[in-house]
Amino acid sequence: MQIIPSFNFASIPNIIFGPGKIAELYHIIPRFGNNILFVTGTRSIKNSGKWDNIISEIEERGFNFWNVSVNHEPSPQLIDEVATKFRNKNIDLVVGIGGGSVTDAGKAISAMLPKNDSIKNYLEGIGSKLHDGQKIPYIAIPTTSGTGSEATKNAVISEIGPNGFKKSLRHDKLVPDYAIIDPEFMLSCPPTITAACGMDAFTQLLEAYVSSKANAMTDSLAYSGMQHIKDAIIPACSTSALDINVRTNMAYGSLMSGITLANAGLGIVHGLASPIGGYFNIPHGIVCGTLLAQSTKQNIHKLEELGSQGKNFLQKYAKVGALLYNEESINEKDIMKQCSKLITILEKWTGDLKIPRLGTYGLSENDIDKIIEGTALKNNPVVLKKSEIKHIVLSRL
């Protein structure tokens, strides 16, 4: 019989999932009030014509609304400006429609509207105050299948530059009230973004699955997410970008990645993504995608060295290897073979999806020590030495 370690599992949003489900937004809004602040991106949703549809539905129903646009990963300044501008407007509901930057921005704005203060004071590792979770109700509507932000309790806020950082505003109550996941919104997502987001989602699922904090619930949801992404990730970025079923599978995997990372934590890839994203203007999904295969290889190698202590995690990696090769069961004596298969397929995805190396964005060997200084292991299944982490980054320059 399996031993179930103790765990906490945070509340999740009310999830409304499926093509065309945006229509439910208009029925939900009146539960919260009449004054809506929309937080959107600057491009995709507006180009797709979907934004015009939403606005005409909103106007038809006589709701009051405002719209702020976010065109990059949200900075503390952006959140403070928007929160200050709308603090006295009696906003009843914030609705964030966009990629991870946008849905995170909406989450942070909904949390800062009731505070007469800067978000910097509440960021983990930056400010000294604890957010109390009080917020204006928030609905997240993702337009990419990547960050899973629609299901998480944190918003990532970035300041880019020499003293840059990527830090979270986090509270159990910041999980969105509703997440509407409508894969039709993802049909117009271009291949490069679909690829980066898809690799981010898969990284989150795999890191949550082998996390030292994983539990039976996160295991089952992370496995389910990987099961749905595995055959969709390459088609979604190529021949089948307009296939709603492919997009639906990616959206489901991304949603599971958000739920599982919020409850099981992440590993070394996200440990590295935080300082790299702070110092360099590289999309988060690219950082994760480019580091995933090499980090997995390093983890597996280190777990193998550990012997019996590492076995449980190696079995999990092997199970994912078997899943990706459509082999339902794993054989005790084939564990290392299936771990190798996992690395091979992750390397293949990185190549097929043309995920760039870090050097493309100006990152060089001279930057590595500073990056390693700012890297946390998070809930990585095994402790890695600085030299081992360095090796991961070097191999992806």
Added chain:
Amino acid sequence: MQIIPSFNFASIPNIIFGPGKIAELYHIIPRFGNNILFVTGTRSIKNSGKWDNIISEIEERGFNFWNVSVNHEPSPQLIDEVATKFRNKNIDLVVGIGGGSVTDAGKAISAMLPKNDSIKNYLEGIGSKLHDGQKIPYIAIPTTSGTGSEATKNAVISEIGPNGFKKSLRHDKLVPDYAIIDPEFMLSCPPTITAACGMDAFTQLLEAYVSSKANAMTDSLAYSGMQHIKDAIIPACSTSALDINVRTNMAYGSLMSGITLANAGLGIVHGLASPIGGYFNIPHGIVCGTLLAQSTKQNIHKLEELGSQGKNFLQKYAKVGALLYNEESINEKDIMKQCSKLITILEKWTGDLKIPRLGTYGLSENDIDKIIEGTALKNNPVVLKKSEIKHIVLSRL
């Protein structure tokens, strides 16, 4: 690639799971206030000494508290009396500690405290009003591994007798704010109750798994629940009743059953349990346990007749059969063989756990027509004729 049908998934409680986790209750209470209404059973928790511990911790911290006891499935009268008595006492938090009847009673009381009205007016199929979800915050602490009520959005209210019923008060917002699942509270649960509750939990998992409303998320959680119950259910009722790991596996399965039934619905076993439980004083878990194997047999038989239309559900039944026999994968040509194995093991459990037949409680052939009249198919994977439903009950008289 799998096709993912659209779905809604309701918010779940903040879950705190593991032996000894009751200790977190005292840290959570101050988030809600100082005045606590405890709803408890009359026996087990008080005999176990756990109640004295809780009270001394509560008194030490200076909280105000009241306690009401519930000794059977809650009736409308009971809920109305308690809600009336405590409506003006400024209760900040309701805490239900007990089996499904108690945690359901607590849930209903927390929902009726803010209403100056009888619960009968809000019960599905009985009253004409819709509950708006407003309630006093509620924490559920189960002491049995059965109903999964700690994770559901409904409270079952029963009136027993010739015009009896078993109906739900239901709203998405009635999902408890917190569910504390501490398997230490289940160690003193006697074998007969452990068996009935365990069969109820397994029934809920299997019915949710093959529900016509099942989705990818409920599938993964229901499968995970069955995976953990399968090797624990017999030991928990016999040799290993005091093994905390066995109780933890049962508690996890029960929790998963609550989450999945709330989101995927149930089938014919629960369709029958509602009128049977209304007319006869038979514990709910016994009704489910005694009907499970025969209902599964009937469903599988009917699905087989349907041919290709029934295949998807037969594959799911076969997958559970394989799981219970520790076979990881199912072979396309062995589907019916694995379905038979599932029926065999369910029959074996019913025998090993000595789940009584319905006749033991006075139910006779003369009662069947009335029962069938009140039976709903719910989300059963296949439509059953009245004669087929009758056959299920007859075979378990």
